[in-house]
Each structure stands twice: as structure tokens, then as C-alpha cells.
Amino acid sequence: MVQSILTLNKKPGRGTERPAGFEKMLRSDQAAGYRRFSRFWVQHLASDKMPVTTGELFSMKRFTCIDLFCGCGGFSLGVERAGFTVLAAIDFNQEAIAVFRRNFPDVPQVLQRDLTKFPPRELAKLIITNEVDVIVGGPPCQGFSTVRQRDGANNGPRMVEDIRRHLYLEFLRYVGFFRPKVFVMENVLGIRSAAGGKYFAKVQKEARAKGYRVHPQIEKAFALGVPQKRQRQLIIGTRLDLPEYFRSELEPAPRATRQPSLGEAIGDLPAVRAGSGEEETDYDMERRKAHIAKYGRRYLYETLEVRRAAKLTAHRARPHSERDLRDFARLREGEHCAEAMKRGEIFEFPYDKKTFKDRYTRQHRNEPCSTIVAHLSKDGLMFIHPTQTRSLTPREAARVQSFPDWFAFPIARTHQFRVIGIAVPPLKVKP
Numbered sequence: 001m002v003q004s005i006l007t008l009n010k011k012p013g014r015g016t017e018r019p020a021g022f023e024k025m026l027r028s029d030q031a032a033g034y035r036r037f038s039r040f041w042v043q044h045l046a047s048d049k050m051p052v053t054t055g056e057l058f059s060m061k062r063f064t065c066i067d068l069f070c071g072c073g074g075f076s077l078g079v080e081r082a083g084f085t086v087l088a089a090i091d092f093n094q095e096a097i098a099v100f101r102r103n104f105p106d107v108p109q110v111l112q113r114d115l116t117k118f119p120p121r122e123l124a125k126l127i128i129t130n131e132v133d134v135i136v137g138g139p140p141c142q143g144f145s146t147v148r149q150r151d152g153a154n155n156g157p158r159m160v161e162d163i164r165r166h167l168y169l170e171f172l173r174y175v176g177f178f179r180p181k182v183f184v185m186e187n188v189l190g191i192r193s194a195a196g197g198k199y200f201a202k203v204q205k206e207a208r209a210k211g212y213r214v215h216p217q218i219e220k221a222f223a224l225g226v227p228q229k230r231q232r233q234l235i236i237g238t239r240l241d242l243p244e245y246f247r248s249e250l251e252p253a254p255r256a257t258r259q260p261s262l263g264e265a266i267g268d269l270p271a272v273r274a275g276s277g278e279e280e281t282d283y284d285m286e287r288r289k290a291h292i293a294k295y296g297r298r299y300l301y302e303t304l305e306v307r308r309a310a311k312l313t314a315h316r317a318r319p320h321s322e323r324d325l326r327d328f329a330r331l332r333e334g335e336h337c338a339e340a341m342k343r344g345e346i347f348e349f350p351y352d353k354k355t356f357k358d359r360y361t362r363q364h365r366n367e368p369c370s371t372i373v374a375h376l377s378k379d380g381l382m383f384i385h386p387t388q389t390r391s392l393t394p395r396e397a398a399r400v401q402s403f404p405d406w407f408a409f410p411i412a413r414t415h416q417f418r419v420i421g422i423a424v425p426p427l428k429v430k431p
């Protein structure tokens with residue numbers, strides 16, 4: 001996604017404008033960036049006594065990026081794979097930062113900071129530059145969620161003040177300071193309608209005032225090879241002094257599987273019962289063989305990179321009450337509780353059966369999974385396994401989010417669910 005905006009090598013796709021001289025302009029801009037950036041690496045690499053010449057550094061130079069509200073690093077992983085160098089990542093959540101550090105040992109600055117209290121000039125001191133090519137980030141989205149719009153907390157006269165709705169300002173503060181060529185902000189679709197569209201309009205207006213062309217774009221994860229129904233709002237800004245160049249449609253990554261199903265993403269994993277499974281265990285190679293015979297190896301090998309993972313981790317199912325397990329068993333594959341009630345099933349759960357129509361949902365193997373969300377850390381009722389009587393494990397959720405199997409989540413299970421649930425699927429950005 002980001003790469004498509006900054007790409008130098010690809011031919012423009014349909015619906016793109018690429019004026020004469022575009023490559024040349026970007027290249028000269030890049031070359032200046034290379035020289036500045038080389039100085040940065042010389043200082044860092046010198047301490048490791050690495051034999052790197054300026055010429056080598058020049059050829060190694062890649063676009064630089066910072067990731068704000070980075071979570072465990074879904075966005076960063078995609079951005080790194082697109083060929084960018086992540087200079088810094090910031091989030092105030094301790095567990096998210098622990099996971100980020102574990103998986104990105106080469107990112108120079110991974111900071112646990114409250115972005116409302118950490119000004120960009122402090123970051124500039126740490127990364128020894130105030131020039132960055134790209135800023136990406138996903139300010140929290142709860143303040144815009146459509147669920148909360150329906151209950152009135154995010155819309156209408158009963159709207160509750162939520163400071164998280166203003167965190168986009170911190171993002172734009174960084175944009176204003178570093179003046180990247182491009183920024184990409186991800187949020188839920190609800191931002192379009194929250195408070196009658198006020199915030200959606202404000203983000204764009206303020207970014208334009210900072211000297212950016214702004215493209216709001218809806219992106220559908222499924223079409224980009226992620227096995228879930230997720231749709232998100234991107235707000236993409238390109239600096240006004242750069243030539244206009246924008247892909248009107250995001251394209252799936254070359255290694256993405258065409259519209260993979262949930263079964264394709266998780267069907268090789270060993271069966272586990274509710275409340276069981278190991279934090280680290282062996283793969284079941286017989287099961288993998290049978291899985292590949294059915295679905296092929298593309299999602300497993302190309303997206304999940306199973307060959308890079310020595311062990312299977314985070315495949316531990318949460319426990320459920322006996323009552324919940326009996327209710328799970330009442331659901332057919334792909335069905336939610338309102339549908340099952342229509343065909344005469346009687347559920348024991350005590351929640352309002354009219355309001356919580358899809359509160360209990362059994363996912364279907366042959367379809368994309370429901371959108372993985374942070375609520376997964378509270379309960380897994382909307383994410384019941386297609387054929388086993390339990391909810392999805394963190395590893396299964398991570399696979400649905402397109403995290404490779406080597407990506408480690410060395411934190412408690414509830415936190416695993418949370419950081420996975422709020423992440424940007426890496427495959428969406430770039431394989």
C-alpha cells in the first residue's frame with residue numbers, strides 16, 4: 001500500500017496518474033535522503049565496527065518510516081516487507097511494546113510512551129534526524145466504532161466525550177513536524193459517520209492545512225488476501241510538493257492467496273479442547289500434509305511462512321463454562337445464534353436474545369472469518385471454531401490477521417488476543 005504510493009519501479013496501474021519527470025524528481029529527493037540517512041547509519045553501525053562504506057550505505061538505503069500507535073507491529077511488519085526501514089515505533093501499551101521489541105530487534109527506537117505527552121522533537125533527537133519519508137499509524141478506533149454509534153455513545157445527542165477521538169491530532173502533530181512524503185492513517189469505517197462525519201472531515205481538513213493532498217480510501221482485507229471480512233478506512237496523505245501519483249485501487253500483494261478461506265488459514269493446526277493447548281508445541285506434520293493436499297501450500301508457506309517457525313506457539317484455547325460449551329454445540333458451521341434459534345434451537349445464555357443476535361457465532365471453514373477485533377480479549381463467543389467446540393486460539397486469530405507463524409507473542413493470552421485484535425493485518429500493507 002505505502003509502496004504503491006512511493007513506488008519507483010512499477011508501471012502505473014489502471015486509474016493512476018504519473019506525470020512526466022516523476023521518477024527523476026523522486027530519485028533526486030531520495031538521493032538527498034540517502035546522504036542524510038547514511039550519516040545516521042554510520043553513527044550507529046560504527047559502534048558495531050561494521051565494515052560499511054558510504055557507497056554500500058547508499059546502495060542499502062531504503063525509505064524510512066515511523067509507526068505511531070504501533071501496537072505489536074502489524075503495520076510495521078507490512079511496511080518493512082515493502083522495503084522500508086522503520087526508524088521508530090511508539091505505543092503506550094507495555095505488552096504491545098514487548099511483542100514489538102521481540103519481533104523487530106533491528107528497529108532502533110521502540111518506545112513505550114504516551115503520544116499525548118511525547119513531542120516529535122524528542123523523537124527527532126533519538127533518531128538523530130527530523131526527516132522521515134513515511135509516517136504510518138492507527139490511532140485508536142473505539143471512539144469511532146459503529147457498535148458505539150448504535151448505542152449512542154459515538155453519535156447523536158447522547159454522544160459521550162471520548163479523548164481517544166482526538167488522538168489523530170497527535171498523529172498529525174508528528175506529520176507537521178517531520179513532513180514525510182506520505183502518511184497513512186488507518187481507522188475503522190465508523191470514523192466516516194461518527195458525530196455526523198465531523199471527525200472524518202476534520203482529519204482531512206487539518207492534513208490539507210499542513211500541506212498534504214488527502215485521499216480517503218476504503219480497503220477490503222479479503223480482496224488483498226487476508227481471510228476475513230475486515231474493511232477499514234485509510235486516510236492517505238501525499239506532500240503537496242511531490243507530483244500527484246495515487247493508485248485508486250489497492251492491489252493484492254504478489255504472494256497473497258486469492259481470497260483465502262478460514263479453513264485454508266488454520267486447518268492444519270492440531271485440534272485442542274477449550275482450556276487446553278500449549279504455549280509452545282510441535283506442528284502436526286501429518287495434518288499439514290493433508291491440509292496442503294486440500295488447499296495447496298500458498299497461504300501456509302507464502303503468508304504464514306511456516307517453514308521459518310521451528311515450533312507452533314500461542315495455540316492455547318481459552319476455557320469456557322459448561323453452559324457456553326453446550327451453546328456452542330447447538331450452532332452449525334457458519335451459523336450465529338439468531339439463525340439457530342429460528343430453526344428451533346434453545347440457547348441457555350442469559351443475554352438479551354433479541355439484541356445479541358450474533359453474539360455466538362460459529363465460523364465457516366469455506367468463508368472468510370468475521371473481522372478479528374480487540375473484543376476477542378474479553379470473550380471469543382463470536383469466533384467459535386468451525387468444527388471444534390471452543391473459540392479460536394491466539395495463533396488462529398493471528399493467522400487470520402496474516403501474521404506469519406514465526407511472529408512471537410510472549411505475553412499472557414488475554415494480551416495476545418488484544419494486540420492481535422487491534423493490529424493492522426501485515427499482508428494488507430505488503431508481503
Ligand SMILES: C[S@@+](CC[C@H](N)C(=O)[O-])C[C@H]1O[C@@H](n2cnc3c(N)ncnc32)[C@H](O)[C@@H]1O
Nearest residue numbers: 069070071073074075092093114115138423424
Ligand atoms: C488500533 S491500535 C494500533 C495497532 C497497530 N497499528 C498494529 O498494526 O498493530 C491503537 C494503539 O494505540 C495505542 N495508544 C492508544 N492511546 C495511546 C497514546 N496516548 N499514546 C500511545 N499509544 C496509544 C494503543 O495501545 C494501541 O496499541
